Amino acid sequence: MKRIGFLSFGHWGPVQGSHTRTARDALLQGIDLAVAAEELGLDGAFFRVHHFARQQASPFPLLAAIAARTSRIEVGTAVVDMRYENPLYMAEEAAATDLISGGRLQLGISRGSPEPARNGAAAFGYVPHEGETDADMARRHAADFRRAVAGAGVVEADPRYAGGATGLLPIQPRSDGLGERIWWGAGTRKTAVWAAELGMNLMSSTLLTEDTGVPFDELQAEQIAMFREAWAAAGHGREPRVSVSRSVLPLADEEDRRYFGLSALREGRDQVGALDGVLSRFGKSYVGEPDAIAADLAADAAVQSADTLLVTVPNQLGVAYNAKMLETIATHVAPALGWQPKGSAART
Template identity: 80%
Template sequence: MTQTHKKRIGFLSFGHWARVQGSRVQSAREALLQGIDLAVAAEELGIDGAFFRVHHFARQQSAPFPLLAAIAARTSRIEMGTGVIDMRYENPLYMAEEAAATDLISGGRLQLGISRGSPEPALDGASTFGYAPSEGENPGDMARRHTEVFRRAIAGHGVAQADPSFAGGGTGLLPIQPTSPGLSERIWWGAATRATAVWAAEQGMNLMSSTLLIEDTGVPFDQLQAEQISMYREAWAAAGHGFQPRVSVSRSVIPIVDDEDRHYFGLRAQADSRDQVGMLEGALSRFGKSYIGEPDTLAEELAQDAAVQAADTLMLTVPNQLGVDYNAKLLGNVAKHIAPAIGWQDTRRQEGSRTSA
């Protein structure tokens, strides 16, 4: 399938907070408010997206919709979303209402990443929330079942039988309210293997791929991820969905431009410069390298990253505990010195040119 989406860049914040020396995010309130402020700053820099990790029972963001709605109300252009919501934990109909309301506030800018979830602190956190697999299911099956109900709901399908005494004698199934047209085409599945990427394509969801794949074939991470993207697009074309999909990949990109950058990340430049392979949840897994160094060097390296080139959206993981000012500087340096090398353009300049013309 021919790729026609423009190249976008966004930030992905893990939303950590901690009362420790050096942290500029000491509390949950600070993490939320700084998330909003960073999204506003990113929009001013021309960045295309503000995304947040969702993780329960940890000092991170766990309830994303109030944060995303606040960002929607403070911005006008930037996309906002998640990377990713663990669907094992979700009441899919309540989540559909929250997602639709948030998308309406944003004017259709919500990009919602969901998945089966990642390793977590709780032994069986979803059951604590009241959700357990049905007979014959595993937790992944339950997450997919929740996803199916959620996607039908946001698409406007009826989900509850009408009570004729309250509906003027009407019968049939009622949809959730509100609904937000177009949201059903802006759901992304976080896939950690090539097989789950193919499944996401068959289901008609966009693809979100991070810096970890829970499989390894011995090839460099970017090549394995590019193969995942290629298989996804082939499966999408075979499925014949009525819209073009989007694909995102995540990378840690830290340009070293001053003494502050060298203080925080100078020693990591060599240590994190190659892939890592290890066991995760019993599976041999490959972790992608970080990009840390001089901007010109990083621009050349990212231009050669097969998966970055194959994707239409690059998510930049940010060290959020260093605060808004540092991360705005980081994003500005990436946008100015590095992102053009992968095909990104500042759409504000294009819009300004059209307006002046």
């Protein structure tokens, strides 16, 4: 059964037409939109993490607040830039959030993406070891984080204050099962294989930092197939999760056409360009009449290969508009992909 959630980049700023003029607006509206999405029967509320920008930067307070206001919907990140993270502190924060949610946290992590800061992680106190790249450091942080989440001892006990205990102490609290709900945001086929070998779920967005000349959805479907093959070869004892992201903007009324009608002309095809000096392929946006979008997404090879579809939302247009857009997707687009509403929405 296909899962469908929304992905918010959490933009905010005092610009014309914005309903999220402050960081507080963006945070509180993120909570309200997650509540609305659960009422619509959707499966997930995910947030991008981006430092030194007017976007969401510290996900765990937001996700914990959403978890306290909801009962069923998954809450997650797409993705946390591991260059910036203290692995042990993040393990405590993630475990606490997962306990509040009752085991609904889906934590996307990665090496991160281009950002406005030069050497931003260094400002947080993290620099690569000698011979390491930024990507190496992110993977090292990710490995330390995953070990801590799994309950590995990380610091020697002091018997004077640990009730006589000796050996290595794990972080506290812990949340059983969280380790199986960690996803790696992979930008290439090679990193997808690496994530599979380590037992992380796969999170793939609307960008791949490689290009073979085939359409984006076919390249991404190949990435997913290689991930699944590597997962099977590694012999993990569970089925992996795979998510893809898409920009989906149905034009159901005049308000939609006023906002996004021109986008249907500009963004209906893949784009290829250089990103940080690497030839990359960007997936197209799905803009148009809901029935046409449903047919196009049903023919998208990667959407069909994934178990979870995350649709990006224009969060600065406010909760009411985005809830209306998600309702249109839930009603007129998602059923064509094999999705059914969950919770109380399934009975209405």
